[in-house]
Amino acid sequence: MATASLETRENRRAWGFVTPALLWTVAFFVIPFIVMAAISLATRKGREIVMAWNFDNYIEFFEKAHLLKGLFVSLEITFTVTIISVILAYPLAWIIAERVPQKWQRMALIMAILPFWTSYVVRSYSWLLVLAQNGVINNTLVYLGVISEPLELASTRTATVIGFVHFFVMLLTLTIYANLVQMPPNYRRAAADLGANGFQVFWHVVLPLTLPGIMVGAFLTFVLCIGDYITPQILGGNNELALPQVIMLQLGRRADFPMAATLSIILMVVVTLAYIACARWLKMERT
Amino acid sequence: MISSRFSKLLSWSYLAALYGFIFLPVAVLVLFSFQDGRLPVPPFNGATLKWYGEVFSDNRLMSALTNSLMVAIGSATVACVLGFCAAYGLARFVLPASRLQRGLLIAPMTVSYLIIALGLLTTFNWLGVSLSLWTVGIGHVVINLPLCFAIIYASMGDHQKNIERAARDLGAAEWQVMTQVSAPMLMPSILAAFFLSVTFSWDEFIIAFLLSRFDVTLPVEIWSMLRSGLNPKTNAVGSIVFLVSVALLLILELIVFRRTAKK
Numbered sequence: 001m002a003t004a005s006l007e008t009r010e011n012r013r014a015w016g017f018v019t020p021a022l023l024w025t026v027a028f029f030v031i032p033f034i035v036m037a038a039i040s041l042a043t044r045k046g047r048e049i050v051m052a053w054n055f056d057n058y059i060e061f062f063e064k065a066h067l068l069k070g071l072f073v074s075l076e077i078t079f080t081v082t083i084i085s086v087i088l089a090y091p092l093a094w095i096i097a098e099r100v101p102q103k104w105q106r107m108a109l110i111m112a113i114l115p116f117w118t119s120y121v122v123r124s125y126s127w128l129l130v131l132a133q134n135g136v137i138n139n140t141l142v143y144l145g146v147i148s149e150p151l152e153l154a155s156t157r158t159a160t161v162i163g164f165v166h167f168f169v170m171l172l173t174l175t176i177y178a179n180l181v182q183m184p185p186n187y188r189r190a191a192a193d194l195g196a197n198g199f200q201v202f203w204h205v206v207l208p209l210t211l212p213g214i215m216v217g218a219f220l221t222f223v224l225c226i227g228d229y230i231t232p233q234i235l236g237g238n239n240e241l242a243l244p245q246v247i248m249l250q251l252g253r254r255a256d257f258p259m260a261a262t263l264s265i266i267l268m269v270v271v272t273l274a275y276i277a278c279a280r281w282l283k284m285e286r287t
Numbered sequence: 288m289i290s291s292r293f294s295k296l297l298s299w300s301y302l303a304a305l306y307g308f309i310f311l312p313v314a315v316l317v318l319f320s321f322q323d324g325r326l327p328v329p330p331f332n333g334a335t336l337k338w339y340g341e342v343f344s345d346n347r348l349m350s351a352l353t354n355s356l357m358v359a360i361g362s363a364t365v366a367c368v369l370g371f372c373a374a375y376g377l378a379r380f381v382l383p384a385s386r387l388q389r390g391l392l393i394a395p396m397t398v399s400y401l402i403i404a405l406g407l408l409t410t411f412n413w414l415g416v417s418l419s420l421w422t423v424g425i426g427h428v429v430i431n432l433p434l435c436f437a438i439i440y441a442s443m444g445d446h447q448k449n450i451e452r453a454a455r456d457l458g459a460a461e462w463q464v465m466t467q468v469s470a471p472m473l474m475p476s477i478l479a480a481f482f483l484s485v486t487f488s489w490d491e492f493i494i495a496f497l498l499s500r501f502d503v504t505l506p507v508e509i510w511s512m513l514r515s516g517l518n519p520k521t522n523a524v525g526s527i528v529f530l531v532s533v534a535l536l537l538i539l540e541l542i543v544f545r546r547t548a549k550k
Contacts, residue, residue, distance in 0.1 A: 011381075015382070017376030018382065021432060025429070033402075039413075115309055117490075117535075120490065122506075122528050125509070125513060126312030129319065129328065143330070169305070223397075228401075244401055251405075261409060271397075275397075
């Protein structure tokens with residue numbers, strides 16, 4: 001009896017510690033999410049939001065080209081960015097792990113992620129400085145006489161991709177580097193002793209062992225890239241809209257909360273699908 | 288031998304090229320914040336501190352800066368306290384469905400900020416809550432709580448459990464154990480969680496943009512400055528934001544470094 005009452009007292013105390021954080025998460029994360037999911041089933045009549053409890057918004061999403069296109073633009077940009085970032089980051093991580101002297105490696109990594117700490121808005125603005133019609137690249141090239149007319153660099157998809165790649169190369173370098181330094185050097189020596197040439201060692205031994213690092217980084221790239229509004233808005237302009245831009249457009253002039261909620265749910269479904277596709281490698285990381 | 292020298296050269300040029308790519312925008316941003324002219328683009332006309340002066344005499348920017356600091360420090364404090372208590376409860380006591388509880392606390396980390404912001408916006412709208420710095424702060428606690436919880440929970444080892452038990456045997460009440468024994472022992476990770484949260488809140492845009500109305504934070508104010516196109520004043524503000532973030536990072540690095548050095 002005595003131990004039981006002690007246990008219940010202990011338990012009550014433990015709940016006292018955990019409950020505030022749980023309540024916060026439920027009140028400001030779970031409930032808002034449920035409200036948003038419910039609103040996505042409503043319709044907008046003028047300025048009023050009427051609960052209709054139907055899937056009209058979702059049907060509208062698949063029927064209206066400008067909405068559906070947002071998803072495809074986002075997916076195209078995200079895949080391009082992920083692939084380019086992996087290709088650029090892998091050699092960088094390898095060089096830092098293999099060629100840079102041990103005591104400088106930490107410094108090299110910190111330097112590589114330093115610009116990561118400028119805010120999102122400022123980072124995109126800095127790229128605008130470089131790419132704009134009268135920006136650094138155009139002015140320099142015109143000054144040097146390489147081109148006579150400024151190139152159309154900003155307000156294009158290329159600009160969006162450059163801005164994103166800049167950010168995610170840093171992230172992927174970190175995850176791949178972490179995997180490379182964990183790999184025992186004996187593995188490669190063993191493969192070489194068994195007669196594998198440099199390329200074969202890389203392709204059959206190093207690459208498979210660093211795949212988890214690539215996939216973790218690629219998944220993070222995918223999630224952060226597809227949900228970002230700032231980079232496509234500042235660098236890509238309004239020529240073609242990515243999904244987050246389409247979502248923000250619903251909120252602006254039109255105040256169409258139901259459609260914005262619908263698009264957000266769709267965005268979340270896409271991210272969840274990506275997680276399921278990558279889950280195998282993401283789990284491997286944890287063990 | 289020649290091929291190995293060639294590959295060495297190739298490695299170093301690749302390294303230089305990528306670091307160039309990574310630092311190009313930041314270098315341009317900072318360099319042309321000193322531009323003596325109306326446009327922050329080449330040619331560089333000479334150095335001046337005029338734009339920094341304009342930033343510091345701009346009332347809107349200065350109040351946005353204070354707002355940002357208030358929201359960052361306030362939300363990081365709340366997130367740290369909530370995260371620490373939850374970590375203490377889940378690491379030190381046996382609770383039912385603790386896996387589920389941990390999962391719930393971590394969950395906001397896996398969702399885009401845009402979606403968290405929209406969820407809060409629709410809910411506040413529905414409840415008729417007017418938007419202010421408070422709503423921004425609430426949003427920032429939502430994104431930083433998982434981070435604080437995860438960092439502090441991960442650092443709660445069993446060796447500290449024995450010291451806490453000793454304190455309890457010596458007659459300390461639970462809150463005394465928590466504030467006078469556990470918290471000081473875990474201070475490095477609590478501070479790491481705090482400064483990381485401050486940095487994230489300080490830089491965050493989309494939640495601050497959607498959940499604020501009249502009083503805005505610095506990233507939102509910078510966003511509205513972008514409408515006027517390229518401007519050395521925006522460079523100056525951007526450089527200041529960068530400097531503050533790097534300073535926060537340095538503090539964090541020193542704390543983490545000190546902890547690893549101690550062990």
